Amino acid sequence: MTQAFRIGDARSAALRFTFDGKTYEGRAGDTLASALLANGVHLVGRSFKYHRPRGILSAGSEEPNALVTIDRGCGRVTPNLRATQVELYEGLAAHSQNRWPSLVFDLGAAAGLASRLLPAGFYYKTFMWPPAAWRHFYEPLIRRAAGLGQAPRDPDPDFYAQQYAHCDVLVIGAGAAGLAAAVKAGCAGARVMLCDEQNAFGGSLLAEPQARIDDTPATEWAARQIESLRAMPDVRLLPRSTAFGMHAQNFIGIVERVSDHLAEPGNPPRERLWQVRARRIVLATGAHERPLVFPGDDRPGVMLADAARVYAHRHGVLVGRRIVVAAAHDSAYAAALDLQRAGAHIALIADLRDSHEFSMVEEARVAGLNISRAAEIVATSGRRRVASVRLRMRDGTMQTVACDALLMSGGWTPSVHLLSQARGALRFDDALQAFAPGALPPDISCAGACNGSFGLAAAIAEGQAAGRDAATASGFPTSASAAPLVDERPSFVRQQAHTPTSAPHPKAFVDFQNDVTSADIALAVREGFRSVEHIKRYTTTGMATDQGKTSNMNALDIAAREMGRAMSEVGLTTFRQPYTPVTFGALAGPARGDLYEPVRHTPSHEWALRRGAIFEDAGQWKRASAFPRDGEKLEAAVTRECRTVRECVGVFDASTLGKIEVAGPDALEFLDRMYVNDVSKLVIGRCRYALMLGENGFVMDDGIVGRLDAHRFHVTTTSGGLAHVLAHMEDFRQTEFTDLRVWLTDVTEQWATFAVQGPRAREIVAPLIEGVDVSAGEAPHMSLREGQILDAPLRLFRASFTGECGFEINVPSGAGPRIWEALTQRVEAVGGCAYGLEALDVLRAEKGYIIVGQETDGSTTPDDLGYGRMIGRAKPDFIGKRSLTLPHLARPDRPQLVGLLTRDPAAVLEEGSQIVPSPRPAIGAHALGHVTTARRSPTLGRTIALALVENGRARLGDTLYATATTGMLAVEVGAPVFYDPSGSRLDG
Amino acid sequence: MLLIRCPFCEMDRPETEFRYGGEALIERPDPARATDAEWTDYLYNRTNPKGRHAERWRHLHGCGRFFNCLRDTVSDRVLATWRPGERSPEEGGA
Numbered sequence A: 001m002t003q004a005f006r007i008g009d010a011r012s013a014a015l016r017f018t019f020d021g022k023t024y025e026g027r028a029g030d031t032l033a034s035a036l037l038a039n040g041v042h043l044v045g046r047s048f049k050y051h052r053p054r055g056i057l058s059a060g061s062e063e064p065n066a067l068v069t070i071d072r073g074c075g076r077v078t079p080n081l082r083a084t085q086v087e088l089y090e091g092l093a094a095h096s097q098n099r100w101p102s103l104v105f106d107l108g109a110a111a112g113l114a115s116r117l118l119p120a121g122f123y124y125k126t127f128m129w130p131p132a133a134w135r136h137f138y139e140p141l142i143r144r145a146a147g148l149g150q151a152p153r154d155p156d157p158d159f160y161a162q163q164y165a166h167c168d169v170l171v172i173g174a175g176a177a178g179l180a181a182a183v184k185a186g187c188a189g190a191r192v193m194l195c196d197e198q199n200a201f202g203g204s205l206l207a208e209p210q211a212r213i214d215d216t217p218a219t220e221w222a223a224r225q226i227e228s229l230r231a232m233p234d235v236r237l238l239p240r241s242t243a244f245g246m247h248a249q250n251f252i253g254i255v256e257r258v259s260d261h262l263a264e265p266g267n268p269p270r271e272r273l274w275q276v277r278a279r280r281i282v283l284a285t286g287a288h289e290r291p292l293v294f295p296g297d298d299r300p301g302v303m304l305a306d307a308a309r310v311y312a313h314r315h316g317v318l319v320g321r322r323i324v325v326a327a328a329h330d331s332a333y334a335a336a337l338d339l340q341r342a343g344a345h346i347a348l349i350a351d352l353r354d355s356h357e358f359s360m361v362e363e364a365r366v367a368g369l370n371i372s373r374a375a376e377i378v379a380t381s382g383r384r385r386v387a388s389v390r391l392r393m394r395d396g397t398m399q400t401v402a403c404d405a406l407l408m409s410g411g412w413t414p415s416v417h418l419l420s421q422a423r424g425a426l427r428f429d430d431a432l433q434a435f436a437p438g439a440l441p442p443d444i445s446c447a448g449a450c451n452g453s454f455g456l457a458a459a460i461a462e463g464q465a466a467g468r469d470a471a472t473a474s475g476f477p478t479s480a481s482a483a484p485l486v487d488e489r490p491s492f493v494r495q496q497a498h499t500p501t502s503a504p505h506p507k508a509f510v511d512f513q514n515d516v517t518s519a520d521i522a523l524a525v526r527e528g529f530r531s532v533e534h535i536k537r538y539t540t541t542g543m544a545t546d547q548g549k550t551s552n553m554n555a556l557d558i559a560a561r562e563m564g565r566a567m568s569e570v571g572l573t574t575f576r577q578p579y580t581p582v583t584f585g586a587l588a589g590p591a592r593g594d595l596y597e598p599v600r601h602t603p604s605h606e607w608a609l610r611r612g613a614i615f616e617d618a619g620q621w622k623r624a625s626a627f628p629r630d631g632e633k634l635e636a637a638v639t640r641e642c643r644t645v646r647e648c649v650g651v652f653d654a655s656t657l658g659k660i661e662v663a664g665p666d667a668l669e670f671l672d673r674m675y676v677n678d679v680s681k682l683v684i685g686r687c688r689y690a691l692m693l694g695e696n697g698f699v700m701d702d703g704i705v706g707r708l709d710a711h712r713f714h715v716t717t718t719s720g721g722l723a724h725v726l727a728h729m730e731d732f733r734q735t736e737f738t739d740l741r742v743w744l745t746d747v748t749e750q751w752a753t754f755a756v757q758g759p760r761a762r763e764i765v766a767p768l769i770e771g772v773d774v775s776a777g778e779a780p781h782m783s784l785r786e787g788q789i790l791d792a793p794l795r796l797f798r799a800s801f802t803g804e805c806g807f808e809i810n811v812p813s814g815a816g817p818r819i820w821e822a823l824t825q826r827v828e829a830v831g832g833c834a835y836g837l838e839a840l841d842v843l844r845a846e847k848g849y850i851i852v853g854q855e856t857d858g859s860t861t862p863d864d865l866g867y868g869r870m871i872g873r874a875k876p877d878f879i880g881k882r883s884l885t886l887p888h889l890a891r892p893d894r895p896q897l898v899g900l901l902t903r904d905p906a907a908v909l910e911e912g913s914q915i916v917p918s919p920r921p922a923i924g925a926h927a928l929g930h931v932t933t934a935r936r937s938p939t940l941g942r943t944i945a946l947a948l949v950e951n952g953r954a955r956l957g958d959t960l961y962a963t964a965t966t967g968m969l970a971v972e973v974g975a976p977v978f979y980d981p982s983g984s985r986l987d988g
Numbered sequence B: 001m002l003l004i005r006c007p008f009c010e011m012d013r014p015e016t017e018f019r020y021g022g023e024a025l026i027e028r029p030d031p032a033r034a035t036d037a038e039w040t041d042y043l044y045n046r047t048n049p050k051g052r053h054a055e056r057w058r059h060l061h062g063c064g065r066f067f068n069c070l071r072d073t074v075s076d077r078v079l080a081t082w083r084p085g086e087r088s089p090e091e092g093g094a
């Protein structure tokens, strides 16, 4: 028997699909939910915490229960999709979630028996002690037992598009109000975008065959509006598009599902992320029906009343043949009457309210429906589907009514999520027993049910007004016109909800997705929680992927009653993005794989690749760590490279260094103020090592300042510090030292920099260079010369970061690879080698040269590093100068850079380990400092370390201790230089 | 994402083109005269108001210029922007 619950004529083609491997038949136009219901399938999932059987609650995006995994093959597996939004296509394969071994026989349901062990706040109390038990026992157990669908393991083969758009009026929601607004604004000539999360525009009109607008069926009116919008050139229509996030100044994130509904998608993007900037926004996001809270309210077959109406009218599906309607709102009567007309037997309308009369009650009586007053639901029964409902009647008698569907109508909650995200105020509306829009943000308006205005006539009138106002405000004036005549049933004309009064019960579920019951909320209140935000976090109510669309108001209602306060006083939790879950694919767009982040290559990159270099990432740069030869391990290569530089010559690609050209008549004065050094004494053709401080007096960066001519300087920064240093310089240039005529240009990408270092460096570079006498007498250490190298312009810095005689060769980047080849050829011909970042780090540590960010930590002064002598104390001012005299920067017990030698020459200290005065410090004892660099030194044949130690320079010769994973290591304090302290090797 | 009008480019541009530069209108004291208290106040103390906040932004991925901006920290709306040295809206400018 297929589609036993399908009604009406066979309107559209049959489609086959599978659910948990079983084949079913549905129809074109079905959602997965409507197709399953057509086949009488209500049980579609197991709940998050207790593994309780769950069915389909709603017919829309608010669905908390019916979460499924859709499998389209390799890598195209999407968990946690709402079956109510999944459009059916031929061959669709869906799986239920959170069950083992099968949906019907689920062992995890035993957790339901243990529900008394998992009360509100169990995350916070039951499993907190002992700490190890959480990691080894409770967490794995809970993770296995509870959870949503499985994340796919294969890479996602689909691609995702992203698009920016601008419009005058963005209308969110294409129901009666949204359509009316869009048509009004579009007719006025405004650029309009209209988006709706559903596959078809029309909203509630898609399931409203009786209503008439201007004497035509409402569905036809909707079709006409859509047609007229299609004909407007400046209107963009976005179905299947969910506005999920509102940002400042009307910036909206919308995700469009482009091809998930197609059996054969071809090659369009799977989804498209729209980032829209709208002059005005009209929110026409409708309302959600509220469930009722009673014991057994989560059984499959217990549904929202209006959802049942939608399934009947829009999909031709009866959710049951024998139905009980639990009514706390007038709209329940429309559902009961419509379903009766569609062929279902309405066993009972259990109106939970005491005595409420309106025209549809009479209509129901005339139709022969049985209505009971002031009944209370005390239990439901049925395994895979509800089989009966037990009621306590007004007179106190108990009555059990057999049924195969139980419909709930608890009133309507305006969908104010997006408005609240946009910082719109909400006010509690007593008649609605719900929050409705209060003070609106500028440039945003609300129309229809989301505004608390129910009924078709109100929706259209408000939509038209909102569309007209939005168009006028964005420069397209238009006048008012007569609203259409609307003939509708009175179910919404007067909204009257009833607050259910059932006592808290451990089987009365409020938040279906997170398995939170009315008893949990009552417990939280009893335990002293008063803030609704705290109750939310403690019980996790409203914190599931459905954002509490169906549960928040009921939870608030229960909390308020338990506290004996009004709902309006208790207030509402914050609505957050996203409105419904958004895929990582849509958010990432093309920014993944090779496009995730730019990769920067040095000019020697191709050569390094050919030589089998080991690379490391330094920011976005790929840098060579070492160039191993003949199967060398990294450590062996580093040792060889270090020895080669000390004994012969090495060449290093330092192109990642930041380079700034500083030019202008006041360039010298500017640099004098930016660096601690006395730059004003720097003559043309010289360079010097310089320290830059923040205004707080702490070391920010270091580099070399070279003077090319009277008004032009070549300044280097650390590889990672360029952006920060340039911004810092620009800040002072533009806003503080505005009297100085100076310009800054980032030339990092323009110059390749190669350091040739070692006792034979001069003989390597000399024959290649023209126009510069590189002899020690003519080009001494820290000189700067301009000339040519192999026909390329050259800026030659006589500088060293290794302690050996050094030449830093700067050439235009384009010539970089060619010059690098020539240099390495000559270096290797004399027995030298290229060296990498690791060897450089050892060589500079042997000399005690600092690396900013390693020997400094943002609270390190020049004097801490032993660089006090660099400070141009006679200068009237430089950035950071005043701070150096603040008491805490001039304290005698500041950390100072020292060298450490381990008593065991083979022991390598751990960078970051603490320095203490004794091998067994008391717990909580004060540490004297920490290790900043620790290395094996091939030159010294032992290990070395640099450290910042309190008052370190007064401790030379002392023995201290460094913490290590193997125990305390004894170290002797010395000067922070291990090799050639006099600097005799620098001039070769 | 904020929409910010660069007073140099004279265009509304998205926030991602800009870099925040801290509170505006903080005068750097004369380092030769400032007491320790005045100097640390300049270094570390900011008003952090609820409401109108004068702040600096830099059009980093545009013209590169620093400018001043008045933003409401409650509504997160940019109320005005102006060039350094010009009068602020509170002083009758912009």
Ligand SMILES: [Zn+2]
Pocket (backbone or CB within 6 Å): B006, B007, B008, B009, B010, B059, B062, B063, B064, B065
């Ligand atoms: Zn600009």
